[in-house]
Amino acid sequence: MKAFIINIGDELLIGQVTNFNASWMAEQLNIIGVDVVRINVISDKEDEILNALGEAEKNADVIVLTGGLGPTNDDITKETLCRFFNTHLVFDQATFDDISGFFKQRSVTVTETNRKQAEVPAGCKIIRNVSGTAPGLWFEKNGKIFVATPGVPYEMKTMMSTLILPLIEQRLSGDTIVHKTILTQGVGESFLADMIVDWENNLPENIRLAYLPSPGLVRLRLSARGADKAMLKRSIDEQVKKLQGIISQHIYGYDSETMEQIIGKLLIEQGKSVVTAESCTGGYIAHAITRIPGSSAYFKGSVVAYSNEIKEEFLGVQHETLVKYGAVSEETVKEMATNARIKLHADYAISISGIAGPDGGTEEKPVGLVWIAVASAENIIAQKFQFGNIRMVNIERASVTALNMLRKEIIRSGK
């Protein structure tokens, strides 16, 4: 099954916005076994949209559009779809109720402009928007699927994940694809590739391997293609088992789990809690933990100590320690973690101090140098890392590294 992605929006064509929507959609469609053969970014002009739809109709089975569904004058996707499918807009009460509910919850009155958003092409299937006001639109023509979603990433992703992707998957005929993703932390892509080269070269022909790197992490995605789903699963499981034999110490999870979710589950199982004491990550680790719903059950809080004053006053780091060893040192992070754990009343504490960059490094302590400590009731471990010189990459990489140290310590101390 072949897919075209059509992203509508001038902001993409003038380079103001990077097309993260397309890469996310392409990845998701691939996971369910749909081959994305083209991504088209076009302007919100009627002839451009009609032209792209015509091209797509000739070459693809599934056409996913984003953008141009908003309530303002520059949003013309809905009207253009009417023209393409030779239909017209009708007022949809259920959609209007959704929109009214959305505004009511925010104590805001519905305007005439919002009312217009409840007008939908006659004959299309409505995909409810639980996180915004513009509904998604699902059309079918000669066995082909056309689906339009808003361009707002969060709204698009929710619609795709909860409804559109499952519906497309149901339609898939022929080959099945089974995916399994192995999540690793702490080893760069090329080093990982060297470690598993023999295993990779001996993979069965119907299994493909992809390396998906992000700061501090590499995801290994195995995709098996064939007719028999159960057999594909067995075949993948067999390969995963072999891989575990080679790199088990670097694996922290599987599939779509995140490090923070895994840690949350472990802490809930053990009835334990965690706090953080952060310098260079500036609250990013606390944020990573708390973006998980329900994290208040095991996360108590954090002290972000950018200044040495706060390291001393809030985290009880000795003035002498800071003078003698500096803020980025084993001694400092150990005191930060030990004291944060006690002062914030938690079972575990992560502490971190480093030079995020791009400036502020010295010969002795260059940009990218990071010290991390993890404290539990009976243990304190500290480790030094040398990352790169891009600030945001360092922050992400340091955070995920610290969280993985915590994960290992929770598992060790739970035994």
Added chain:
Amino acid sequence: MKAFIINIGDELLIGQVTNFNASWMAEQLNIIGVDVVRINVISDKEDEILNALGEAEKNADVIVLTGGLGPTNDDITKETLCRFFNTHLVFDQATFDDISGFFKQRSVTVTETNRKQAEVPAGCKIIRNVSGTAPGLWFEKNGKIFVATPGVPYEMKTMMSTLILPLIEQRLSGDTIVHKTILTQGVGESFLADMIVDWENNLPENIRLAYLPSPGLVRLRLSARGADKAMLKRSIDEQVKKLQGIISQHIYGYDSETMEQIIGKLLIEQGKSVVTAESCTGGYIAHAITRIPGSSAYFKGSVVAYSNEIKEEFLGVQHETLVKYGAVSEETVKEMATNARIKLHADYAISISGIAGPDGGTEEKPVGLVWIAVASAENIIAQKFQFGNIRMVNIERASVTALNMLRKEIIRSGK
């Protein structure tokens, strides 16, 4: 002058790589006045490339391709261009000398595969690659420009900046485009549209308006098209001035500035500092401030107080306040901000407490309810907001709202 961008590569179609090349190229082409009308991402298959070239030839004056110029078997762009332009590969000594020099500098011997990279389509103009081995290729046909560069971002950018963009600019005749983006906070897209409907309807015909929403923010982008750049600028400035007359209280900045950058500049100008006391945002505001390089000059730290215990012990919130009014209340956020400012030794403090969701709401205090306070030496303001029910959207929206309250207070108290 219209341009098509064609990015060739399976890594883009499976979502493994985000198309940063396209947004950079689009931005650069726009800056010199070329209108990017389509971005096409395609697979490295001959028929796909030929098809895309044919489409582009019909609709654009400049066609920029990236990818598929490497030395391996899956790189077929060069051969396909030969086919499209009805020519053949010839060995180019100057290119070979470049390649040999490149390897010699790295003390590596030139292989047969590298030698193949010195074969170029007869009749095309060669663009030297100073940062890699594959040369760029410049073709002309019926007054149209076709230029191919490697997909490696650094090599592409160097070729574009030093040679391709200047050459295209020389050719430009006719229209220029001037952009201006107005950044607003606190008003939803449809409400903003209602406020400025008259202004929007009276825009000159050569000026287009686009709404670019993200959680808590709406960017308004004006694009003026015409022959005279100076006149376009004046025309845009005039419209911006009119717009300021209508929605000045919602504007926080212009063009590519971020809220955190604007706040950082203001604080540096005033020689002032800020801290945060966060509950529902879990450290996200501290992170937003500290992702800006140099923020240690004005950011001292944060207390993330998820538990009431930490609100009392670290932020000095009265036990009675929490019992009587609850953690999500005006009284609590006011105490959090006032005390955080003093205890963390800063000029300004932001505090925030709310129900991020998706669960944890009550009838009286539903999911999405957020209280924010900003404290300065002589002032404390607190405000209540009702956001939606998506955790991450609430966190982002609450953060940007709090930062804008801080921005206004810095400006007010600096007067």
